[in-house]
Structures are given as C-alpha cells and as structure tokens.
Amino acid sequence: MDPQIYTAPGPFELETGHTLPELRIAYHTYGRMNAARDNVAWVCHALTANSEVADWWPHTVEKGRFLDPERWFVVCANILGSHYGTTGPLHVNPATGRPWYGTFPSFTIRDIVRAHRLLAEALGVGRIALLVGSSVGGFQAVEWAVMEPERIERLALIATDAKASPWNIAIDETQRMAIEADSTYGEERPDAGMKGLAAARALGLLSYRGPEGYNLTQQDREENPALHRACTYQQYQGEKLCRRYNAYSYHAILDAFDTHDVGRGRGGVEAALRRIRARTLVVGITTDIIFTPAEMRRLHGQIPGSLYREIDSPFAHDGFLVEYEQLNALLLPFLEEKA
Known part of the structure; x- marks a missing residue:
C-alpha cells in the first residue's frame, strides 16, 4: 500500500538552525476517525522502518490486537530524513535542482516530532488516545508527550529512553565509521556508500539481537562445518538493507538519534518527564x-x-518486533484500564 503524502505549507525551520525549503510527509492510516475524534492511535516508527505499520510490526494492526483498525484510527508518519517518502537526502533541494545527498541539513528528534504535529493538525487530529513508540520511535513518543502533555491520553514506551546514552551513541558512531570508510560515500548518487551501509547494518544487528538471539538461531550445521551460519546471516542482513535503503538517510537518522535528550532546555531529564500527563506504560x-x-x-x-512491564525474550532489542503475542497481552489490558 503506497503512502499518502502531505506537503507542509511553507519552509520548515529546524532546531539546528537550518531550513528545509519544503517538507513532504509520507504517512499511512488504518481504520476511520470517529465522530468524536477520540479514537486516534499514533505509532512512531523506529530507525529504518516506514509508515506502513502492518508491514513491519506483525500481528498488531489486526482485529482484536492493540492497534485494531475496527476500533482505532491508526496513524504512522514516516520520519524526517527517511528513505520512504518524507523529505530526505535523496529528495531534490529546490535551491540547486539536485538531490541533497550528503548536504541534507542536520535535524533532531524534536524536528521529527514537530513534523508529526503538522501532519496531526492537517488530519484534524486533536487529542491522541494512544501514542506508542519503540526504540527510536519511543524517542519521538516521549518527546511528544513532554512537548504537548495535554494532548496525549495514553503513552506506551517500548525499549527506549528519554535520552541517548553514551552506549547508544557509541553504537551509532561505529556504524557511521563503517559508512564513511566506504570510499564511494559522498558521491552524488543514490547507491553511494552501499558497502559501508551493509557493514553498518551488520554491526548494528549485533546490538539489536544480542548473544542469546544469535546463539539460538545461528548455530552451524554439522553437515557443513566450514559454512558459518552467523557469517552468511550478517552478509544477508547487510545486503537486504542495501536493497531497500540508502546510506545518506541512515547516516542522517543516526545523527538525529544522538541528539535525543528530552531534558535539553527543560531543566534536565527528570524535570522534563514530570511534565508528562499521559497514563504511561513502560515496557x-x-x-x-x-x-x-x-x-x-x-x-x-x-x-x-x-506502569512497568517486561517482555521475556531471547531476541534482545528486536524482541519488540518478534514477541508480538506478549506485546498484545501487555497493551490490551493497559488500554482497557481506567486512568
């Protein structure tokens, strides 16, 4: 299903001091907004996902699940800088008539959320009944809940945090180093830096899946001891991302990831989080x-x-994608309880 496109009126000023001459936002919706406009569930997606939630988050946008489209008007907007329709490095810079590539201006998580707010206004969304985000999506969700505390009724934060940690940033820097080590990165073509992108993805995957996940799924087969499944898996995952993404977007979003600090300019993280009025579930x-x-x-x-709950999974960070049964079992009661 192709995304819908919203074009914002006028230039879009970024927190970093740069300005985008134009802003397009790609988004998907499921279900219908009711007459009272009080059934909106907004999903903030993670690093390389798109706005088609049903495509990347299995068994969540289904009848009887926590994003049941018969109950909710589900909205997901593709993030700024992404490869999937929202303005990013492969889009044309109106000032030059050529794609931005490596000159795409730096932006922050707050800029991503401000773009979400523009789309929400355009769709006629007022109060958001459920705002949910995992990983980088959680960065967006916690920022939005602090930015507009009265707008968010319920908030689900899954495998995320209020600030990028030094460990998070080190993982991102290692991936950027891999991209920048590719001598083609910086060339003005959409397939520049692909070997570096493949290596970056393979590096990132180590932190997403962790040792238990690898040891459970990538044991070598006895009939071919010279072929290491873990090696072919890393290569496959790198190549797979290269078929659907680009190095410039990946690099730019990692940069934005590292700016995440909900306490910036708000008296610190604890003071900022005290602003949240939403009924919140942390997973x-x-x-x-x-x-x-x-x-x-x-x-x-x-x-x-x-509230705090845990998913029990051997698949580390990727557990939020894999353990959808546990996730539904946590989210459904949370949506039914009285505030």
Whole structure:
C-alpha cells in the first residue's frame, strides 16, 4: 500500500538552525476517525522502518490486537530524513535542482516530532488516545508527550529512553565509521556508500539481537562445518538493507538519534518527564542490551504514575518486533484500564 503524502505549507525551520525549503510527509492510516475524534492511535516508527505499520510490526494492526483498525484510527508518519517518502537526502533541494545527498541539513528528534504535529493538525487530529513508540520511535513518543502533555491520553514506551546514552551513541558512531570508510560515500548518487551501509547494518544487528538471539538461531550445521551460519546471516542482513535503503538517510537518522535528550532546555531529564500527563506504560525486554531493563525501570520511575512491564525474550532489542503475542497481552489490558 503506497503512502499518502502531505506537503507542509511553507519552509520548515529546524532546531539546528537550518531550513528545509519544503517538507513532504509520507504517512499511512488504518481504520476511520470517529465522530468524536477520540479514537486516534499514533505509532512512531523506529530507525529504518516506514509508515506502513502492518508491514513491519506483525500481528498488531489486526482485529482484536492493540492497534485494531475496527476500533482505532491508526496513524504512522514516516520520519524526517527517511528513505520512504518524507523529505530526505535523496529528495531534490529546490535551491540547486539536485538531490541533497550528503548536504541534507542536520535535524533532531524534536524536528521529527514537530513534523508529526503538522501532519496531526492537517488530519484534524486533536487529542491522541494512544501514542506508542519503540526504540527510536519511543524517542519521538516521549518527546511528544513532554512537548504537548495535554494532548496525549495514553503513552506506551517500548525499549527506549528519554535520552541517548553514551552506549547508544557509541553504537551509532561505529556504524557511521563503517559508512564513511566506504570510499564511494559522498558521491552524488543514490547507491553511494552501499558497502559501508551493509557493514553498518551488520554491526548494528549485533546490538539489536544480542548473544542469546544469535546463539539460538545461528548455530552451524554439522553437515557443513566450514559454512558459518552467523557469517552468511550478517552478509544477508547487510545486503537486504542495501536493497531497500540508502546510506545518506541512515547516516542522517543516526545523527538525529544522538541528539535525543528530552531534558535539553527543560531543566534536565527528570524535570522534563514530570511534565508528562499521559497514563504511561513502560515496557522493557529482559535481554535488551541497547535499552537495558535497569534503564527501562529508571525511565518508569521518572514518569509520574507510570506502569512497568517486561517482555521475556531471547531476541534482545528486536524482541519488540518478534514477541508480538506478549506485546498484545501487555497493551490490551493497559488500554482497557481506567486512568
């Protein structure tokens, strides 16, 4: 299903001081907004996902699930800088008549959220009944809940945090180093830096899946001991991303990831999180090494009146994509309880 496109009126000023002469936002919706306009569920997506939630988050946008389109008007907007329709490095810079590529202006998580707000206004969305985000999507969700506390009724934060940690940033920098080591990166063509992108993805995947996930699924077969499944898996995952993404968008979004600090200019993280008025559910994953359970419990402790739950999974950070049955079992009761 192709996304819908919203074109914002006029230039879009970025927190970094740059300006985008034009802003296009790609988005998908499921279900219908009711007459009272109080059934909006907004999903903020992660790093290389798109706005088609049903495509990348299995068994969530289905009848009886927490994003049931018969109950909710589900909205997901593709993030700024992405490869999937929203203005990004492969779009044409009106000032030059050529794609931006490496000159695409730097932006922040707050800029992504401000773009979401523009789309929400254009769609006639007022109060958001459920705002949900995992990973980088959670960065957006927590920022939005602080930016507009009265707008968000319920907030689900899954495997995420209120600020990019030094560990997060180190993972991102290692991936950027891999991209920049590709001698073609910087050339003005959409397939520049692809070998670097493949290596970056393979590096990132180590942190997404963790040792338990690899050891469970990538054991070598006895009939061919010279062929290491873990090696072919890494190569496959790198090549797979290269078939659907570009190095410039990946690099730009990693940069934006690292700017995430909900406390910036708000008196620090704890002061910022105290602004949240939404009924909040924080979900950790037992084996996540990007956003550890201890960090998730800390986030829970800083959000007034929040609940904390855990997904038990060997698949580390990617558990939020794989363990959809557990996720539905956590989210459905949360949506039914009284505030």
